[in-house]
Amino acid sequence: MPETSGNTAPSGASIRLENLTKVYPGSTVPAVENVDLEVHAGETVVFVGPSGCGKSTTLKMINRLIEPSSGRIRIGDEDVTDIDPVGLRRKVGYAIQASGLFPHMTVAQNIALVPKMIGWPKAKIKNRVEEMLDLVGLDPAEFHGRYPRQLSGGQQQRVGVARALAADPPVLLMDEPFGAVDPITRDHLQDELIRLQHELHKTICFVTHDFDEAIKIGDRIAVLRERSHIAQFDTPEAILTNPADDFVSGFVGAGAALKRLNLTRVRDVGVVDFLTATMDDPLESIFDLLRSGTHNELLLLDRNRRPYKWLRRGDLSRAKGTLARAGAPVQHTVTRDATLRDALEAVLTDSSGRVAVTGRRGEYIGVVDMETLMNNVQEMLEEDRLEALEHQHQLDDQHARRTQQEQEGLSGPGGPEGGTA
Structure with missing residues (x-):
């Protein structure tokens, strides 16, 4: 679960949905029905649920891309249900799957779109574009003038997030923003979002169908049934360890203990230096x-201090005056915001037995090795074992008390042994 600094006040705003309902014309069944939910300022809340349950519809009603049929939406102290929807959308960042960038605009023009619409001075816009590119880990000098078609999928998504944040909105809505990229890029984009939230403290509402993604990025998760009825709204750890019912358990799936690897970050387990x-x-x-x-x-x-190759002593005989054929290329890296699961997968697919940890621009920070990761996994499994034992003891105590009460009831006044003649 992402952490926020206790010394920094949230720059986000609270969101309150009150009996929010959407009935599409021609339908008698609501797509969303009486959703009542509060998101705290600076919090990341993830909506997760089966396809067609209304999670994206609920999200889009917050910035009124879809108009609610009834109910209220409050952002901070303002009821936004009846204000100009176009003005509202300029105050709420929005990022979608496949980035949604305008293909005829450069990266800089895409990012500058909302600041320009709300009348920022040109110099301020120029500085903001460079600041946003740097924030999402893209070199302004290299990417400023590129077009979306000249970017990879992951780079496009980074620009999409930069555009959504350009006007410094308190609220960021994200509708399956990483669903169209490959798994490795998706992991890195999730880490990037966690890092950004650690710095910016926006209020983020995030839609996904991937429960593992929800666990990784959410402060709280809203598991939604049909019509966006809330099955459980709680922290990832609480949902993993105490699902509300069989529906939620189905979303958690098998291996809940291992899913908890998504709750611990690389920065928490001991990044060490390496030669x-x-x-x-x-x-x-x-x-x-x-x-x-x-x-x-x-x-x-x-030359940019990014991990390149693992060199072993045995590689010297193959060097022959050059490093071109010597060593094993670094296949995977993780950031400090990556999860233990990410790090463990990287170590298991790399012959070095460790994984390099990198910064915003891919620069080397340190390493995490298999021994460190396995020690943490063992500690986590031991915690789960002790919690299971404690839970079983509580059940045994409850059963013993019920048995004693039943026996006392049978032997007391009016019972078979204590009744009147």
């Missing part, structure tokens, strides 16, 4: 490090 060298270092100095006997492996960084 490194860069491609600009003299070959002889790199070889000396490996020959010294103190280390039998090092991490080679590229």
